[in-house]
Amino acid sequence: MNNSSNLPGLGRAVLAILLCGALAQSASAAIPVGNSNVQIGGFFSQGYLYDNASNFPTEDKGGTFDFREMAFNVSTTYGAHLRVGAQAFAQRFGNIGEDKVVLDWAVADYNFSSAFGVRLGRVKYPKGLYGEALDLDIVRPFIFLPNAVYNPVLRDFASAVNGASIYGSVNAGKSSFDYKLFYGKIPMSPDKGVAEFYNNFGAYSNAAGGVGALKMDYAAGGQLVWNTPISGLKAVYSRSWFSNLQSDGPFIAYPAANMHSNIPKFTWDTISAEYATGNWTFASEWQRTGGTISYGAVPFTPIIVSAVGWDAWYVSAARRINDKLELGAYYADLKPRYPGGGGSAANRQNDLDASIRYDVSEHLTCKLEIHWIDGNYQFFNTPRISNPTLPNSSTVIAVKTTFSF
């Protein structure tokens, strides 16, 4: 089932050697190789994550250095319209990722015109303002994007699809519209972060290994960006869905029996706006997810059908103080749709964040941020993220240093 793009140990070694080679060069945002049109780029980050009361968003109670990411990409062009490239990526996020090198994206991109292009291969999954750039913390003051809309536990699962996308941009007077449509497969396996949702569900026996198989038919969707006539203001609508999201694993009450679940269609709708003016950037997004799940361990249980999904929103502000310093803050709200959110701590997750970014140089960035979290909705209690008791509130501190080239 683990048919994703995990590379063997040799791949990890090659990535490390290439990274070292790249770091040894005089670097810019993307490095041309000699006089050719080959470019390389990437980043390496190491952080420290601390939670005073729970393991959120991953295994970090009392503090952990298991918080790092690295990426390396190569791209080149052929003729006037064709570009090819790929990026390898590895992360350690608590017990998720385990530093395994995976193929983050790999595209053959043919741009017929500014209004129409095609990408084939492993293409990024457009969702909201920042869905395609989840890992790229060097473009923002925050270490974590708001968990309510961009859950980092799902990063290894929902960052790209193996398939195709079409894209383009059309001018309309003083504004313009950018669009993307995509279709593809998302390789799934129990070692990916999405398994936490299933293992937290209460239907699988975590003592017997938790969910054992995950699959879906396809993922599809699109995004429309309106670059408004107002300088710096854009609005975005993103819609995507998973088809036949299925799982199998040992039934919690009788592990010898198989618990099967299926969500015929799980949708993500996100409405976003970003306004950049001077040294300020303001953003806000609202997201609704939803579907109907059927599950059961036949013949030991009947098939149960229920609605699943959540609502999320956030507002954020960031201000560049000078060439070195940037400050940011956001407030995010996450709650289940079924039953209606609010009320108990289990039905809410409110996150107030304050972040500081300091650019030591063009290539080296340090960040510090604090999250004050009220509620524990979507806090996991699984073999990889253990929370036998859940606090009503917690404080998370993150520190991260990123080298990019």
Next chain:
Amino acid sequence: MKTTTFRRLCALALVAFACTCALAAPALIANKNVAAEKLDAATLKSVFLGKKVAWDGAGRITLAVLKGGPVAEDFLKGAVDMNVSAFNNHWRRLAMTGGGTAPKSFEKDEDLRKFVAETPGAIGFVDSASVDASVAVLTPAP
């Protein structure tokens, strides 16, 4: 006497420096094979944001940008309505997510001009005082 002369020289240097700053203005330059391309403000914005990647008859577009400074700030504000930081972030996003080939960036106007002169399809900007006959100077239609 020496002090007075020194003060006058300093004042003269300051005036010369102020004049230089005042004269610093961006000029849009391109390889000579791009000179015949039709270019308006909207097309220029598409070019520098990576939405248009090929000229109609001059091959693939290669972007060349100055890393920073008042010329870069002036040009990018006028061409793409972004400051240098936002422009760099835009291209980091594209290059790191498989969405485009990042511009070649230069510290010095002379190096950028030389690159544009030697690279078919290249377009960039420099201080107007750095322009010479090796490149085509473009003026986008409004």
